[in-house]
Amino acid sequence: MALAFDEFGRPFVIIKEQDQKVRLRGLDAQKANIASGMAVSRILRTSLGPKGMDKMLQSPDGDVTITNDGATILEQMDVDNQIAKLLVELSRSQDYEIGDGTTGVVVLAGALLEQAQKLLERGVHPIRVAEGYETASRIAVEHLEKIAQKFDFGVNNIEPLVQTCMTTLSSKIVNRCKRSLAEISVKAVLAVADLERKDVNLDLIKVEGKVGGKLEDTELIYGIVVDKEMSHPQMPKQIEDAKIAILTCPFEPPKPKTKHKVDVDTVEKFQTLRKQEHQYFDNMVQKCKGVGATLVICQWGFDDEANHLLMNRNLPAVRWVGGVELELIAIATGGRIVPRFEELTPEKLGKAGLVQEKAFGTTKDRMLYVEHCANSRAVTIFIRGGNKMMIEETKRSIHDALCVARNLIRNNSIVYGGGSSEISCSISVEAAADRYPGVEQYAIRAFADALDSVPMSLAENSGLQPIETLSAVKSQQIKENNPYCGIDCNDAGTNDMREQNVFETLIGKQQQILLATQVVKMILKIDDVISPSDF
Ligand code: ADP
Numbered sequence: 001m002a003l004a005f006d007e008f009g010r011p012f013v014i015i016k017e018q019d020q021k022v023r024l025r026g027l028d029a030q031k032a033n034i035a036s037g038m039a040v041s042r043i044l045r046t047s048l049g050p051k052g053m054d055k056m057l058q059s060p061d062g063d064v065t066i067t068n069d070g071a072t073i074l075e076q077m078d079v080d081n082q083i084a085k086l087l088v089e090l091s092r093s094q095d096y097e098i099g100d101g102t103t104g105v106v107v108l109a110g111a112l113l114e115q116a117q118k119l120l121e122r123g124v125h126p127i128r129v130a131e132g133y134e135t136a137s138r139i140a141v142e143h144l145e146k147i148a149q150k151f152d153f154g155v156n157n158i159e160p161l162v163q164t165c166m167t168t169l170s171s172k173i174v175n176r177c178k179r180s181l182a183e184i185s186v187k188a189v190l191a192v193a194d195l196e197r198k199d200v201n202l203d204l205i206k207v208e209g210k211v212g213g214k215l216e217d218t219e220l221i222y223g224i225v226v227d228k229e230m231s232h233p234q235m236p237k238q239i240e241d242a243k244i245a246i247l248t249c250p251f252e253p254p255k256p257k258t259k260h261k262v263d264v265d266t267v268e269k270f271q272t273l274r275k276q277e278h279q280y281f282d283n284m285v286q287k288c289k290g291v292g293a294t295l296v297i298c299q300w301g302f303d304d305e306a307n308h309l310l311m312n313r314n315l316p317a318v319r320w321v322g323g324v325e326l327e328l329i330a331i332a333t334g335g336r337i338v339p340r341f342e343e344l345t346p347e348k349l350g351k352a353g354l355v356q357e358k359a360f361g362t363t364k365d366r367m368l369y370v371e372h373c374a375n376s377r378a379v380t381i382f383i384r385g386g387n388k389m390m391i392e393e394t395k396r397s398i399h400d401a402l403c404v405a406r407n408l409i410r411n412n413s414i415v416y417g418g419g420s421s422e423i424s425c426s427i428s429v430e431a432a433a434d435r436y437p438g439v440e441q442y443a444i445r446a447f448a449d450a451l452d453s454v455p456m457s458l459a460e461n462s463g464l465q466p467i468e469t470l471s472a473v474k475s476q477q478i479k480e481n482n483p484y485c486g487i488d489c490n491d492a493g494t495n496d497m498r499e500q501n502v503f504e505t506l507i508g509k510q511q512q513i514l515l516a517t518q519v520v521k522m523i524l525k526i527d528d529v530i531s532p533s534d535f
Helices: 026-045 070-076 082-097 102-121 126-147 159-170 173-192 267-290 304-312 323-333 388-410 420-433 440-461 466-480 506-524
Strands: 002-005 011-014 021-025 055-058 064-067 205-211 219-221 223-226 238-247 295-298 350-359 366-373 379-385 413-416 503-505 528-532
Touching (some): 021 026, 026 070, 026 082, 026 102, 026 440, 026 506, 026 528, 055 070, 064 070, 064 388, 070 082, 070 102, 082 102, 082 506, 102 126, 102 440, 102 506, 126 413, 126 440, 126 506, 159 173, 159 388, 159 503, 173 205, 173 388, 205 223, 205 388, 238 323, 267 304, 323 350, 379 388, 388 503, 388 506, 413 420, 413 506, 420 466, 440 466, 503 506
Parallel strands (some): 205 379, 223 379, 238 295
Antiparallel strands (some): 002 011, 021 528, 055 064, 219 379, 223 366, 238 350, 350 366, 413 503
């Protein structure tokens, strides 16, 4: 602070900007950052694995979400701390790239931070820790490739894919129906997959939900389901061999672009105007019928008069269909989206074997099913469930399962789950540590210890003694030279994960290790934190 005087001799105080900021330097900065990162990871730790707990999050407007998906929990938490936000980003990038393993990656990052803290307290320089972690992560990723296995699947042999999706679903709330949901997910992915190019466009899978019914009623529809109904209750509810006009132009007379005033001062003038308007509608309907359309799907609405006319002329119509849905319908039926009535031609019509409106239970809700399409490369997973929260969580779980199936189509290598691959990596990293003469050795060992935290959390969450269980499994892996021993979370009687059919994709697991190491290195390299103080 400094005292100064202006040109009239009045005193004023100059406060330096820096004085208003809180500044942490050196080891203090690292310790504070590590503590914030660990706090976030501690929250997710209890949600890991098949017996993991769920979290209930309430948004400011009162919406409640119940989930155990790491990315969703962090997304919905109102995180203020910048380091904590890095972990939220971490889980999000795992979600973008892989789609599964979002809890595991944060738990691993938390454990790496915890180990780093111990080393810093013992006087190891943060850069040495970061370098050691980098080396160790390379060893672990290479080791994963060694213990990975390839498995074959084909369009006629989808069982292996189903099994992997079931592992993903087994840790979710929906695990009661994991078999059927896994089958639905795999069939959906295979329906839209390009097996030659080994790629899957998940945008072609529409996931729709409606409250009501049971989770078991969830179904896969080779076509599109839209939450809309026919525009008039007297229009037919079922159209076979439908020729669909997909329109983004409104069913209404054109509006003048500039302002006009129309004087209607006589009955005749009014009637001419009405007639003209009627004529417009009539021409539009005629145009659609002329090219052979038996159903019109419209992005925009139309008024009662047009609606009535459509009904009278026997041309069923659906209005207010969203842009994304319109696009999917166009892809599925092989039609074109038409922006002007003049451009409508018979070739641009979409074709579907059956379009029907279905009602549910005793409610007035109706949905439109567009099935047996010309090109069934767009499919819909239609979820039923007791309440909105259940449906939302099922959507998230199905997203994970779809991602896992897609990853396997891209690369069919797998590693076994239940913490077995982490334990195996930990053993190999530990063994490699001896080969490094410098201080790095400690960091590499610390990395091995951090890897153990995943199986340890799995054991803890399943009500087992974490340290005893881990040491028993670890010694069994070494004794039997079997990298597939993991934590028997479900008390299935064996801890060989091959027998339990618990596996994850190799790229998912590698990504977890790489991303977690990257973020932890980044946090360790920050030695100066300047932030505005909050007074
Ligand atoms: P994420 O969001 O990271 O996928 P999950 O809560 O789905 O987290 O838990 C995944 C972890 O649970 C993985 O390490 C996986 O190997 C393990 N896991 C899943 N099913 C089983 C099982 N039946 N037995 C043991 N471990 C399992």
